Amino acid sequence: MELAVIGEGGHSKVILDLIRAEESYALTAILDDKYDSLTLRDGVYVGPVASASRLLKHMAGLKFVVAIGNNEVRKSIVSRLGLTNEHYVSLVHRTAVVSKSASIGLGTVIMANTIVNADAHIGNHSIINTGAIIEHDNRIGDFVHVAPKATLTGAVVAREGTMIGAGATIIPGKNIGDWAVIGAGATVISDIPSYCTAVGTPAKVLTKPMFAEGRLNLI
Secondary structure: OEEEEEOOOHHHHHHHHHHHHOOOOEEEEEEOOOOOOOEEEOOEEEEOHHHHHHHHHHOOOOEEEEOOOOHHHHHHHHHHHOOOHHHEOOEEOOOOEEOOOOEEOOOOEEOOOOEEOOOOEEOOOOEEOOOOEEOOOOEEOOOOEEOOOOEEOOOOEEOOOOEEOOOOEEOOOOEEOOOOEEOOOOEEOOOEOOOOEEEOOOOEEOOOOOOOOOOOOOO
């Protein structure tokens, strides 16, 4: 499968390692706006993000993954590209344990040593980062980032754009609202509203909503 990676920063390094370790993937292009034009470098095309449409004209089967850790920026780039879902691919590291009854959305990346248990659902363009645990019956929305070693116990709901910090724990059945941020190491024992930040053990809402609903300022 020919793949194009959008973004060439820190997060993309991990995704590129994942791709290069799998014989079924062929890295075809790395697109980032630090490049001015599309060129061939060591057998891989590099160029600005807008080059995606040009590549598709010559490689109809090309698949994309947006390798940007920031949820807002990732959503902005997906919107800017304007591609259909069929142009994206989900990537699962060979050391990840994913239940056969779990569902993984397109554009989503499941990193090394993660666990995704029975009947969990993960939306499109999300990141389940190194060593994270997604327990049974979780519902993870689009453009979510679950940072390394975070644990979402049974039947947790993490809605669109949620950022769950490294090592955070969310107890069963809790609801994390749209575009909420859970701090690193936090222990969430109650529902967290949309558009706010919660930190600590137990987690407490630190800030009032940062954005009015529907007015998130995407970069």
